[in-house]
Amino acid sequence: MDKFKQIADFIRDKFNTPHGPIYLHEPRFYGNEKKYVNECIDTTFVSSVGKFVTRFEEMIAEFTGAKYAIATVNGTAALHVSLLLSDVKPEDEVITQALTFIATANAISYTGAIPIFVDVDRDTLGLSPDALKAFLTENAILQDGECLNKRTGKRIKACVPMHTFGHPCRIEEIIEICKQYNIDVVEDSAESLGSYYKGKHTGTFGKFGTLSFNGNKTITTGGGGMILTNDERLGKQAKHITTTAKVPHPWEFVHDMTGYNYRLTNIAAALGCAQMEQLPGFLKAKRKMADVYATFFNQQGIEFVTEPKNCLSNYWLNTLILKDKAEQDNFIEFMNNQGIMVRPIWQLMNRLAMYNKCQCDSLENTKWLADRVVNIPSSVITNL
């Protein structure tokens, strides 16, 4: 417990918070947030039409290098629409990781498809191309250009790798394997705004990538999301289907399909524009914090997760890998009792009631990590 006390003192010191709670990831509003939101109110453009939505989309496209960025009401909606536009249909199957936030699996379910859970890599914490390849070699056949699951007879239409806690997974290898099986890739990049794989922004490798601007993410719009794609036709379809599929006309309301009201409000986008202006500073501060943590935990003999080879991570949530389940339990209880919020990984998807009948591989690394991973306070601090 002495060691845990030292860690608690260290975190309190760095966050300059001698007493009171320290949260996992708090939003920071140091810039033009109030100014831009006031502009929405003053002009009455508070809803789904307004210049901030377009500006926010442009800022995200420019920052990530995606050709098209389409704002949505949240990251789950961005995933849902990306899967729909990848032609995922009811009774199809979609491969993803069990080690993820519920949104990934839920978005798959919204299309009527069924998730398959494949193992993650021990170092990246993201979907393992080795496990993916092994699963497909054992279970899949290509028939008339479609990937069929030999065990279920169903079509495997898409794969959703997730860049866990902002650490890029081995996305190039995943894309290559999926290409061989004619499986579309939707990157769940909700946690990885500002993370790069070999110099290219996460979320720009697959057919689609998705971002989230929930309150605990690297930047926030309160709630919000973004669809990324390099395909003009898909980009236009994504905009159309997320904005009720209304045919453009000054006064007539004609809709040419069942669309979704997944629009981001101008107020939320105004926050987003102000947050984007600060993103480079946030990323710098987060990298500094990760550096300070890495040095400290190294001295403590505790494993601190650092960015994978050839990658630049945004260090969204800083992550420890403890010795075993007992140490994980003790550490989480000790720190939370001290008012320092730390938490285990999400309950694995394959252990939730809705998904415990889904097909899985051994999930060896996934289960091993679930018993050891702890996220520690990661909010931006500017005075390190």
Ligand SMILES: *Cc1c(COP(=O)(O)O)cnc(C)c1O
């Ligand atoms: C945050 C997050 C999402 C999207 O969540 P929303 O709250 O709908 O914006 C999706 N996937 C992962 C892995 C996430 O962490």
